[in-house]
Amino acid sequence: xxxxxxxxxxxxxxxxxxxxxxxxxxxxxxxxxxxxxxxxxxxxxxxxxxxxxxxxxxxxxxxxxxxxxxxxxxxxxxxxxxxxxxxxxxxxxxxxxxxxxxxxxxxxxxxxxxxxxxxxxxxxxxxxxxxxxxxxxxxxxxxxxxxxxxxxxxxxxxxxxxxxxxxxxxxxxxxxxxxxxxxxxxxxxxxxxxxxxxxxxxxxxxxxxxxxxxxxxxxxxxxxxxxxxxxxxxxxxxxxxxxxxxxxxxxxxxxxxxxxxxxxxxxxxxxxxxxxxxxxxxxxxxxxxxxxxxxxxxxxxxxxxxxxxxxxxxxxxxxxxxxxxxxxxxxxxxxxxxxxxxxxxxxxxxxxxxxxxxxxxxxxxxxxxxxxxxxxxxxxxxxxxxxxxxxxxxxxxxxxxxxxxxxxxxxxxxxxxxxxxxxxxxxxxxxxxxxxxxxxxxxxxxxxxxxxxxxxxxxxxxxxxxxxxxxxxxxxxxxxxxxxxxxxxxxxxxxxxxxxxxxxxx
Amino acid sequence: xxxxxxxxxxxxxxxxxxxxxxxxxxxxxxxxxxxxxxxxxxxxxxxxxxxxxxxxxxxxxxxxxxxxxxxxxxxxxxxxxxxxxxxxxxxxxxxxxxxxxxxxxxxxxxxxxxxxxxxxxxxxxxxxxxxxxxxxxxxxxxxxxxxxxxxxxxxxxxxxxxxx
Numbered sequence: 001x002x003x004x005x006x007x008x009x010x011x012x013x014x015x016x017x018x019x020x021x022x023x024x025x026x027x028x029x030x031x032x033x034x035x036x037x038x039x040x041x042x043x044x045x046x047x048x049x050x051x052x053x054x055x056x057x058x059x060x061x062x063x064x065x066x067x068x069x070x071x072x073x074x075x076x077x078x079x080x081x082x083x084x085x086x087x088x089x090x091x092x093x094x095x096x097x098x099x100x101x102x103x104x105x106x107x108x109x110x111x112x113x114x115x116x117x118x119x120x121x122x123x124x125x126x127x128x129x130x131x132x133x134x135x136x137x138x139x140x141x142x143x144x145x146x147x148x149x150x151x152x153x154x155x156x157x158x159x160x161x162x163x164x165x166x167x168x169x170x171x172x173x174x175x176x177x178x179x180x181x182x183x184x185x186x187x188x189x190x191x192x193x194x195x196x197x198x199x200x201x202x203x204x205x206x207x208x209x210x211x212x213x214x215x216x217x218x219x220x221x222x223x224x225x226x227x228x229x230x231x232x233x234x235x236x237x238x239x240x241x242x243x244x245x246x247x248x249x250x251x252x253x254x255x256x257x258x259x260x261x262x263x264x265x266x267x268x269x270x271x272x273x274x275x276x277x278x279x280x281x282x283x284x285x286x287x288x289x290x291x292x293x294x295x296x297x298x299x300x301x302x303x304x305x306x307x308x309x310x311x312x313x314x315x316x317x318x319x320x321x322x323x324x325x326x327x328x329x330x331x332x333x334x335x336x337x338x339x340x341x342x343x344x345x346x347x348x349x350x351x352x353x354x355x356x357x358x359x360x361x362x363x364x365x366x367x368x369x370x371x372x373x374x375x376x377x378x379x380x381x382x383x384x385x386x387x388x389x390x391x392x393x394x395x396x397x398x399x400x401x402x403x404x405x406x407x408x409x410x411x412x413x414x415x416x417x418x419x420x421x422x423x424x425x426x427x428x429x430x431x432x433x434x435x436x437x438x439x440x441x442x443x444x445x446x447x448x449x450x451x452x453x454x455x456x457x458x459x460x461x462x463x464x465x466x467x468x469x470x471x472x473x474x475x476x477x478x479x480x481x482x483x484x485x486x487x488x489x490x491x492x493x494x495x496x497x498x499x500x501x502x503x504x505x506x
Numbered sequence: 507x508x509x510x511x512x513x514x515x516x517x518x519x520x521x522x523x524x525x526x527x528x529x530x531x532x533x534x535x536x537x538x539x540x541x542x543x544x545x546x547x548x549x550x551x552x553x554x555x556x557x558x559x560x561x562x563x564x565x566x567x568x569x570x571x572x573x574x575x576x577x578x579x580x581x582x583x584x585x586x587x588x589x590x591x592x593x594x595x596x597x598x599x600x601x602x603x604x605x606x607x608x609x610x611x612x613x614x615x616x617x618x619x620x621x622x623x624x625x626x627x628x629x630x631x632x633x634x635x636x637x638x639x640x641x642x643x644x645x646x647x648x649x650x651x652x653x654x655x656x657x658x659x660x661x662x663x664x665x666x667x668x669x670x
Contacts, residue, residue, distance in 0.1 A: 162578025165558055165571075169522055172551030176529050176544065183540035190536055190544065191529070214602060221625065222598035389629030393622045394644055396602060401614055401648055410610055410661050417606035421599055428595075429518040447543045454542075485574040492573070 007353055009360045017060040020053070021361055024064020025369050029376065031065070032072020032085060039069040039085055039328040040205060043335065055339040055351075059358040062335055066328060067119060067365020070271075070307040071373040074111040078104055078300070082216045082395075085328075086208055086437050087271030087307045090279040094292060094299025107300050108377050109242020112370035114253055114304040117246065119366020121257035122264070122309030126359060129265065129316060142452035143463050147473035149446040152273040154480035155280050156435045164484040166431045174436035177202050178443020185451050197411040204440050206403040206412040207419045211433050213399040214420020219427065221392035245297045252282055256302040260309030265316045271307050272438055278306035284483070308366045312359070319355055396420075519559035526552040601625050613663030614652075619645040 012021070031042035042065045050058040073088035078095035091111065098107040140148070157167030180191045181201030192198040246253060256278040263274035282302035283292040292299050311328075318329040319336075341351050403416040423433050457463035464470055526548045533544040561572040572579060601624070608617035623641035627634055652658045661667075 163576050165554060165561065165575035169519075169551060169554045169558060172547055172554060173522060173525070175547045176526070176551065179544045179547070183536070186537050186540045188537050188540040190540060191532055218598045218602060221601070221629070222594050224629065390626055390640060393601075393625035394640075396605065396625075397618050397622060397644055397648060400602075400605060400609060401618065401652060404609070404614065404661060405652055405656065405658060408658060408661070413609050414606055417602045420602050424599060431518065450543055451539070484577065488573055488577040491577075 007356065009356070011056050011353055011357045012060060012360050012364070017057055017357075017361075020057045020061040021064040021364060024061040024361075025068040025365050025372060028065040028068025028365065029072040029075075029369060029373055032069035032074075032088075033076045039066055042069065043328060043332055050335055050338065055341065055354050056357050058335060058339055059354055060361045062332055063358050063361025064365045066311055066332070067308070067362045068369035068372070069328075070304065070311065070366075071112060071115050071369040073307075074115065074300075074304055075108060075373060075377060078107045078111065080216065082212050085271075086212075086441070087275040087303070087310070089212065089272065089434050089437065090275035090303035091300055093279065094294070094296050097293070097295035098297070098300065101295050103295070105377070106242045106245065106297065109240060109374065110245045110297050110300050111242070111304045112374050113243045113246035114256070114301040115308045115373075116367045116370040117253050118257045118260060118305030118308035119312065119363055121254065121305070122261050122312030122366075123359060123363040125258070125261040125309065126312040126315060129261070129313065130355075139469065141467070142449040142456065143467055144469045144473060146446055146449035146453055147464060147470055147477065149442040149449070151473055151477050151480060152277075152438055152442060153435060154477050155273070156276050156438050157432075158280060158480050158483050162484065162488075163430065163432055164481075167435050170426065170431050170433065170435040171439050174439025175443050175446075177207075177436070178440050179447065184444065184448055197409065201444070202440070203406075203412060203415060205406055206415040207440055208437060209399045209403050210416035210419025210421075211423040211436060213395060214416055215423025215427060215433065217392040217396045217399070218420060218424040220388040221396075224388050242297075246301055249298050249301050252298050252301050253305045255281065256305030257309035260306030260311075261313040263306070264310030264313035271310050271314075272434075272441060274306045274310040275303035276434070276438075278302040311366070312362055315355075315359070315362075515562050516559060519555045519562065522555035523552055523559070526555060597628060601628075609661070609663070611663050611665045613666050614660040615645060615649060616663065616666065618648050 011017070027042050028039070032039065043062060050061055053061070069085055070088065073083055073085040074091050074095065077083040077088040077091040078099050081092050081096035081099075083089040083092055095107045095111065098104065153168070153171040157164045157171060178201065180198055182188070182199055183190055189199060259278040259281065260271075260274045263277060264271070279292075279299060279302050282298050283289050286292065286296070286298065288296070314329050318333060339354075341354065399420075400413045400416050403412040404410055406412055426433050426436075453463050465474065530545060530548045530552070533541045533548060536544070557571055557575065560568050561576055562568065601621070604624075605617060605621040608620050611617075612620070619641050622644045623637050626640055627637035630636075649660065653660050
């Protein structure tokens with residue numbers, strides 16, 4: 001096995017492959033940093049361009065993009081509170097407050113180093129797990145996928161800073177939107193009102209662009225001023241400090257990377273769940289959970305480590321079973337097929353060299369993109385000093401026109417604008433927006449898993465309870481739902497004690 | 507909290523309940539297998555929205571629900587309410603919708619120029635020239651990126667497209 005690893009590494013060490021790797025990294029950073037573009041768009045735009053390349057060069061290009069997108073996304077998440085891609089949304093929770101406190105450099109430095117370490121840990125895990133990947137993925141059947149998705153909803157709602165109920169409502173709202181379009185089981189058209197565009201459902205990328213980029217720009221335009229609030233508040237200093245912070249919080253990095261690796265290996269769950277799960281777990285085990293959401297550096301490190309680790313392990317279901325872990329991997333499947341590779345168990349035998357080249361390209365991109373991102377931070381940070389009244393219309397324009405450009409459908413721009421208003425309204429009324437994203441990503445998968453489970457059990461619901469992994473997942477769901485009420489109860493009990501003590505003393 | 511502000515606090519759960527209710531009505535017209543998940547999710551959302559509504563009432567049960575499930579309450583909402591001017595908020599929401607309409611009717615080039623100019627000029631009416639220059643620059647950049655580099659045919663708009 002080590003000889004195959006080395007062969008894959010060696011095949012990358014050619015001028016052409018290295019050039020394409022660097023090109024992919026630059027593209028990944030730019031597409032990752034620009035809110036609303038992200039990895040799937042970058043890969044989709046690159047797909048026709050890779051056709052003329054040999055398969056190793058194409059893997060280098062794709063690996064460069066996929067490895068660098070999270071770093072680019074973290075920069076815009078920290079500086080603009082607008083994640084370049086959905087998984088970076090978790091980084092906003094503490095990255096943006098840090099930027100507002102004048103610690104943008106610290107946050108970006110920590111994000112870059114956590115990204116690199118997460119990528120490395122993810123690669124090591126991938127290299128170890130790839131041979132036994134089949135058993136790992138096969139252990140999860142449709143009932144487990146169904147329950148895992150529900151666990152994802154509960155965890156995201158729990159991490160909504162004391163707004164679990166509203167987080168769950170947002171999840172339900174998102175799922176209702178996700179069910180629009182053709183039903184996968186019966187083929188019936190649902191909630192489309194005769195609009196042909198909606199037959200495929202509400203398109204994910206335009207909706208994401210609206211929810212994040214669009215609604216943030218509405219807020220920025222209304223608020224006025226600069227993104228940083230006060231231009232003197234944004235200081236891109238102490239990036240080295242961010243690196244030190246990452247090494248100081250090594251358990252957070254390792255925990256996040258392992259969570260990312262585990263979640264990434266499960267198809268359909270994706271980076272959003274990985275980053276939020278890592279964030280929530282880090283918050284739960286922290287001695288100071290209240291500081292999360294207000295600029296805790298661990299709130300940046302945990303999701304960033306998970307995102308890159310997830311990108312590596314997401315290759316397992318994509319390559320081994322042809323089941324993409326998310327939108328980015330779905331586009332990547334297209335590149336594999338374009339180059340004559342057939343994703344599935346046989347690919348691990350027939351295209352080992354390409355697979356390991358891709359793994360190494362991804363690793364190199366994860367590590368190098370951190371450094372490249374740090375070099376580009378200063379010019380990118382200047383974005384936060386542009387007046388909001390100027391920046392908001394410009395980003396809104398890129399968001400809507402970029403949304404149209406995905407498949408040159410003007411309906412995409414309509415979806416983006418509508419979701420921008422929905423996102424702003426939710427933010428204004430105190431509802432978290434992030435659960436909607438999870439719902440839109442997992443909506444189709446959760447319904448498919450539900451129907452498959454019902455078919456497997458002849459309509460008997462006990463299938464969700466009687467399988468060992470399902471039982472563990474149900475326990476996790478119950479725990480996730482109980483965390484917020486129990487924490488609230490615990491806090492009130494603690495608050496009452498000093499008062500009772502004071503009364504007794506009196 | 508003044509009575510109007512308290513009233514607006516109920517809009518959100520009521521809107522979710524109305525949406526879920528309408529969704530349920532539509533879902534029931536679907537074939538049995540196609541409606542299973544939508545109906546289930548709509549019922550759950552309806553129930554959760556009812557709980558949210560209850561949590562906003564000043565009753566003991568409402569307060570208990572708020573403490574248990576939404577302990578953060580409406581602090582951030584209150585902050586936003588106190589800082590944002592209603593007219594500016596209406597414009598902030600209306601502009602993207604107007605831009606969307608302009609894109610559909612007038613196309614990307616004209617729509618972009620109109621939107622960028624209007625949005626910047628409305629923020630600072632003393633500098634129309636700056637708004638004009640930025641609108642022209644943004645339109646040129648959009649054209650260069652999408653038509654020049656990516657070789658896409660920019661959407662001409664329903665109205666202008668039919669004239670061309």
